[in-house]
Amino acid sequence: MIQFSQVSYQYPNQSDWVLKNIDLTINQGEWVSLIGHNGSGKSTLAKLINGLLRPSEGEVMVGGVELTDENLWDIRRNVGMVFQNPENQFVGTTVIDDVVFGLENMGLSRKDMQYRVDESLELVGLSRYKYREPFNLSGGQKQRLAIASVLAMLPNIMVLDEATTMLDSKGGEELVNTMNRLHKEQQLTMISITHDMKEVLMADRVIVLKEGSVWFDGKPVELLQKDLRIEEVGLLPPFVVKLTNALKKRGITFKEEPLNIEELVKQLWIYRSTT
Amino acid sequence: MDISFDNVSYTYQPNTPLEHQALREVSFTIQSGSFVCIAGHTGSGKSTLVQLINGLLRPTEGKVKVGDFSLTSNKNHSVRDLRKNVGIVFQYPEHQLFEETVKEDILFGPRNFGVTVSDEQLHQVIEHVGLEPSILEKSPFEISGGQKRRVAIASVLVLEPKVLILDEPTAGLDPTGEQQIMKLFQRLHREKDMTIMMITHDMEHALNYANHMLVFEQGRLMLEGNPTNLFSNGDYLETIGLGLPEAIKLINEVKRLTGLNISYDRHSIEDIAVQLSNWAKAGGGQ
Numbered sequence: 300m301i302q303f304s305q306v307s308y309q310y311p312n313q314s315d316w317v318l319k320n321i322d323l324t325i326n327q328g329e330w331v332s333l334i335g336h337n338g339s340g341k342s343t344l345a346k347l348i349n350g351l352l353r354p355s356e357g358e359v360m361v362g363g364v365e366l367t368d369e370n371l372w373d374i375r376r377n378v379g380m381v382f383q384n385p386e387n388q389f390v391g392t393t394v395i396d397d398v399v400f401g402l403e404n405m406g407l408s409r410k411d412m413q414y415r416v417d418e419s420l421e422l423v424g425l426s427r428y429k430y431r432e433p434f435n436l437s438g439g440q441k442q443r444l445a446i447a448s449v450l451a452m453l454p455n456i457m458v459l460d461e462a463t464t465m466l467d468s469k470g471g472e473e474l475v476n477t478m479n480r481l482h483k484e485q486q487l488t489m490i491s492i493t494h495d496m497k498e499v500l501m502a503d504r505v506i507v508l509k510e511g512s513v514w515f516d517g518k519p520v521e522l523l524q525k526d527l528r529i530e531e532v533g534l535l536p537p538f539v540v541k542l543t544n545a546l547k548k549r550g551i552t553f554k555e556e557p558l559n560i561e562e563l564v565k566q567l568w569i570y571r572s573t574t
Numbered sequence: 575m576d577i578s579f580d581n582v583s584y585t586y587q588p589n590t591p592l593e594h595q596a597l598r599e600v601s602f603t604i605q606s607g608s609f610v611c612i613a614g615h616t617g618s619g620k621s622t623l624v625q626l627i628n629g630l631l632r633p634t635e636g637k638v639k640v641g642d643f644s645l646t647s648n649k650n651h652s653v654r655d656l657r658k659n660v661g662i663v664f665q666y667p668e669h670q671l672f673e674e675t676v677k678e679d680i681l682f683g684p685r686n687f688g689v690t691v692s693d694e695q696l697h698q699v700i701e702h703v704g705l706e707p708s709i710l711e712k713s714p715f716e717i718s719g720g721q722k723r724r725v726a727i728a729s730v731l732v733l734e735p736k737v738l739i740l741d742e743p744t745a746g747l748d749p750t751g752e753q754q755i756m757k758l759f760q761r762l763h764r765e766k767d768m769t770i771m772m773i774t775h776d777m778e779h780a781l782n783y784a785n786h787m788l789v790f791e792q793g794r795l796m797l798e799g800n801p802t803n804l805f806s807n808g809d810y811l812e813t814i815g816l817g818l819p820e821a822i823k824l825i826n827e828v829k830r831l832t833g834l835n836i837s838y839d840r841h842s843i844e845d846i847a848v849q850l851s852n853w854a855k856a857g858g859g860q
Contacts, residue, residue, distance in 0.1 A: 336718040337748050438616050467775035468817025494748050533748030538820035545847035560824045564831055571857030
């Protein structure tokens with residue numbers, strides 16, 4: 300569980316507050332999309348979770364414990380981070396070396412290490428690529444390798460900071476499917492900073508930041524239904540929502556709000572056969 | 575400026591163990607004033623291609639023509655004038671900002687080319703990218719990410735290039751920022767008749783803005799043509815993982831499930847909604 304109570308943050312020597320009085324609780328096993336304008340404080344919030352930054356005011360608790368200098372390393376092991384450019388994180392000359400690297404300082408037996416490496420590569424679907432060079436993987440595979448390296452540390456929480464931004468549609472899909480699987484099978488808490496509305500729609504919960512404060516906190520469907528002016532926070536409605544609204548204006552009614560193309564077409568089909 | 579590639583190949587570090595052929599026998603012609611989208615995976619040769627267009631790289635074989643400039647493996651000709659005409663906005667261009675003020679940063683390029691820029695031109699270019707002139711005196715490090723991106727783009731535009739090359743120009747921007755930047759390029763294309771070549775993996779951009787698309791795979795030009803046409807025969811694009819724009823996916827799904835053909839040509843969502851709602855209302859309970 301992650302708890303923010305009255306957390307504010309200000310970068311050194313700057314007068315502006317990047318985060319203002321944030322109160323948040325994220326439960327174990329939740330998949331949260333964190334979205335908002337460039338500069339809304341998303342990345343700062345993520346960095347407060349694993350102690351890369353410390354709050355200027357207020358308190359951040361991870362797993363019921365407040366972050367201190369003493370427990371910083373334990374908390375970091377518990378909170379895995381994956382960034383936009385996985386290349387920056389690769390150290391090994393093969394896929395397997397890269398996953399092993401993080402484990403080497405943990406004093407594990409060879410057997411344990413082998414088990415964890417195999418398990419994490421299996422989870423992200425990279426078992427076949429063990430002896431490949433990380434740099435020769437596709438974009439989506441690289442991101443999944445970065446995730447595997449984090450998974451091997453057995454974190455409870457995974458933070459992805461715009462991990463899908465540089466991926467093409469196939470790579471992005473691979474990554475989101477992997478996230479979905481980890482979330483379901485491993486009960487991992489997933490916090491994903493993203494601009495991709497399709498990814499947002501798959502999450503349990505979406506938190507929208509605006510100028511350092513929480514602007515919306517709820518289910519993704521609610522964000523789209525509530526007729527909020529999401530343009531204000533740098534978002535645009537996804538294609539399916541725009542089309543649904545255009546159809547509603549023409550008198551078509553929907554029993555449920557369609558969230559993807561398949562659902563939309565199905566509901567239109569139902570409408571047609573019942574009118 | 576027309577751009578043409580005639581059987582162009584490019585090899586990095588030839589005759590070494592690290593030899594790598596990035597482009598293989600590529601030929602195409604782009605007419606002046608086109609908006610071209612270049613698609614393909616990492617390592618497909620896209621970045622090599624754009625560097626050949628402004629002479630950062632010279633072809634190992636074949637010939638590149640940009641307007642009156644010809645580039646071959648012969649390194650004896652000057653590319654200075656070519657570079658003035660071909661502006662490149664690299665990925666994350668804001669990382670290249672370094673001067674004390676935004677104004678100095680924008681003037682850095684022109685100074686290198688010995689071009690003087692009037693205050694009026696400076697204000698014009700700043701307005702063009704959607705910023706206020708007051709930003710000129712600010713440090714590029716105290717402005718937001720989206721503003722930095724615009725400043726970096728302005729510093730390329732100030733040289734008034736005839737060809738503008740963009741490498742993933744909206745990566746990392748929030749959706750509204752992305753839309754604003756894309757509209758800016760669309761405007762430059764329309765009003766200034768600028769030739770735009772944009773590397774992107776976002777097929778929505780290709781469909782909505784480009785009138786020509788080049789698809790690369792492992793250094794070869796695999797497919798070229800009008801984006802709408804390429805997407806409607808999109809099986810190949812799907813197999814190489816580029817995906818299809820949402821509108822095309824919808825049209826395909828409607829056809830697969832209902833047999834209804836939705837006509838489209840740079841369709842707006844409204845057009846699609848009209849056709850779909852007419853169809854849905856014509857059911858009559860059957």
